[in-house]
Amino acid sequence: MPEHKTATLEEFEAAREELLAEEKEHTRRTDELAEKRRALPWVPLEKQYELETVDGTRSLADLFDVRSQLLVYHFMFGPSYEAGCPTCSSMADGMNGVLPHLHARDLTLLLVSRAPIEKLQAFKERMGWSIPWASSADSDFNFDFGASFEVEQTREQMPPEDQLPPIAAHNAKATGTDLPEYISEMFGATTFALQDGTVYRTYTTTGRGVEFLMPYYPILDRAPKGRDEGDAFQTWIRRHDDYA
Amino acid sequence: MPEHRVGTQEEWLADRRELLTAEKEHFRRGDELARRRQQLPWVPVEKEYVFDTDGGRKTLADLFDGRPQLLVYHFMFGFGYNVDEQNPGCTGCSFVADHFDAAIPHLNGHDVTLVAESLAPLEELRPYKRRMGWRFPWISSGGGDFKFDFGAAFTEEQRREGADYNFKHLDEVPWPQREGMSAFALEDGTVFHTYSTYDRGVEQFMGTFGFFDVAPFGRNEESPSDWWQRHDEYETRQEEAR
Numbered sequence: 108m109p110e111h112k113t114a115t116l117e118e119f120e121a122a123r124e125e126l127l128a129e130e131k132e133h134t135r136r137t138d139e140l141a142e143k144r145r146a147l148p149w150v151p152l153e154k155q156y157e158l159e160t161v162d163g164t165r166s167l168a169d170l171f172d173v174r175s176q177l178l179v180y181h182f183m184f185g186p187s188y189e190a191g192c193p194t195c196s197s198m199a200d201g202m203n204g205v206l207p208h209l210h211a212r213d214l215t216l217l218l219v220s221r222a223p224i225e226k227l228q229a230f231k232e233r234m235g236w237s238i239p240w241a242s243s244a245d246s247d248f249n250f251d252f253g254a255s256f257e258v259e260q261t262r263e264q265m266p267p268e269d270q271l272p273p274i275a276a277h278n279a280k281a282t283g284t285d286l287p288e289y290i291s292e293m294f295g296a297t298t299f300a301l302q303d304g305t306v307y308r309t310y311t312t313t314g315r316g317v318e319f320l321m322p323y324y325p326i327l328d329r330a331p332k333g334r335d336e337g338d339a340f341q342t343w344i345r346r347h348d349d350y351a
Numbered sequence: 352m353p354e355h356r357v358g359t360q361e362e363w364l365a366d367r368r369e370l371l372t373a374e375k376e377h378f379r380r381g382d383e384l385a386r387r388r389q390q391l392p393w394v395p396v397e398k399e400y401v402f403d404t405d406g407g408r409k410t411l412a413d414l415f416d417g418r419p420q421l422l423v424y425h426f427m428f429g430f431g432y433n434v435d436e437q438n439p440g441c442t443g444c445s446f447v448a449d450h451f452d453a454a455i456p457h458l459n460g461h462d463v464t465l466v467a468e469s470l471a472p473l474e475e476l477r478p479y480k481r482r483m484g485w486r487f488p489w490i491s492s493g494g495g496d497f498k499f500d501f502g503a504a505f506t507e508e509q510r511r512e513g514a515d516y517n518f519k520h521l522d523e524v525p526w527p528q529r530e531g532m533s534a535f536a537l538e539d540g541t542v543f544h545t546y547s548t549y550d551r552g553v554e555q556f557m558g559t560f561g562f563f564d565v566a567p568f569g570r571n572e573e574s575p576s577d578w579w580q581r582h583d584e585y586e587t588r589q590e591e592a593r
Contacts, residue, residue, distance in 0.1 A: 119392050119394045126391065148362050149356070149357050149567070201454065203453060333385050333388070335461065
């Protein structure tokens with residue numbers, strides 16, 4: 108017999124029904140929070156941002172690509188990285204499959220990183236993604252939206268390595284850079300609206316706020332062992348072509 | 352000016368911080384529910400189920416494919432939203448399935464196997480899978496009771512006389528099939544049923560809604576069927592509408 112508690116079908120169903128009521132409440136709360144996000148004030152951008160793409164320099168407004176909403180994912184790929192962050196890569200896997208559905212609802216998705224566009228393009232080809240990716244190498248964009256920090260400042264201010272979660276050193280190694288360079292980039296999502304030629308920032312999230320981009324978590328949350336991560340939080344995540 | 356309320360950076364930040372507190376609480380609640388799911392008792396699966404797969408006839412235990420956990424998506428085929436002879440896969444299930452291929456390398460790397468099952472024979476599933484460009488394992492449960500026993504299909508008699516759906520009894524069942532996901536564990540050769548979810552529970556696997564839930568205009572729908580298409584249909588159907 109397994110160590111886990113076993114039961115008859117009737118016992119399972121009774122426990123499941125009780126849990127279902129709480130799951131429904133949680134789903135309704137998800138809807139409520141989405142409504143609160145939409146109620147946030149829109150902030151007009153004062154700066155004009157220009158980003159590098161494979162098709163040349165584009166303004167942020169151009170990058171909406173004729174749609175009225177833009178979601179920028181700040182993908183951790185700093186100038187000194189040799190490859191993209193594995194966790195960010197696992198999120199891009201998920202985005203890539205659902206682009207037609209996002210576009211159908213007037214939402215454009217864009218990855219932005221500080222590495223030069225040639226490096227981003229080569230990695231994108233390796234991973235087989237079709238998501239547009241822009242470089243903010245020559246722009247304040249990443250700094251202004253809290254997705255990049257000056258490396259010198261990070262070196263001076265970062266806590267000792269053993270006070271950082273293991274994922275930081277793990278991913279620094281996986282991206283072929285050192286720890287300060289790795290954590291000078293930050294992951295996050297920022298959404299924008301375009302109306303009458305003006306770009307507005309509507310929402311920004313980071314930390315666990317980006318879990319909506321990780322398609323494996325809701326599935327693991329319903330698997331027998333759950334996320335099964337413990338202190339090794341996310342260190343099991345590889346680029347999709349790096350799993351043995 | 353847009354119709355939407357416009358604010359300064361400081362106003363936005365104040366509101367955003369307040370919302371963040373609520374979001375964090377929601378995450379913690381989500382973790383708690385995940386723990387509760389793991390505490391559900393496991394029910395040993397007594398019946399022998401056999402499926403048709405690309406690798407031949409397989410039992411439920413075989414489907415684990417060397418991993419200790421299995422999730423089975425109950426995919427509606429030949430019935431569902433916007434289904435006809437040319438388009439036999441349910442549009443909603445197809446939307447759910449568009450999320451699978453990206454997750455599978457990561458799930459497999461973390462001890463979880465994910466497959467989809469439908470009642471239709473493999474010869475019918477294969478051309479649709481090719482058209483959609485999917486790679487996830489898709490098996491036929493048509494030869495047995497699996498889909499019925501796990502609450503995602505209903506016999507004529509059940510539909511007339513009533514049956515349980517989504518952990519509630521219905522006096523009459525309006526549909527022959529519903530979407531859903533069931534989870535199983537394999538230990539010492541025994542398969543245990545650990546969890547099933549249906550209806551909006553399945554929405555949790557549709558990450559696309561998460562994008563809309565942070566986008567300026569939200570889901571922007573009365574009902575998903577206002578806009579849902581298969582991923583290769585959006586342009587052609589827009590053209591037709593013109």
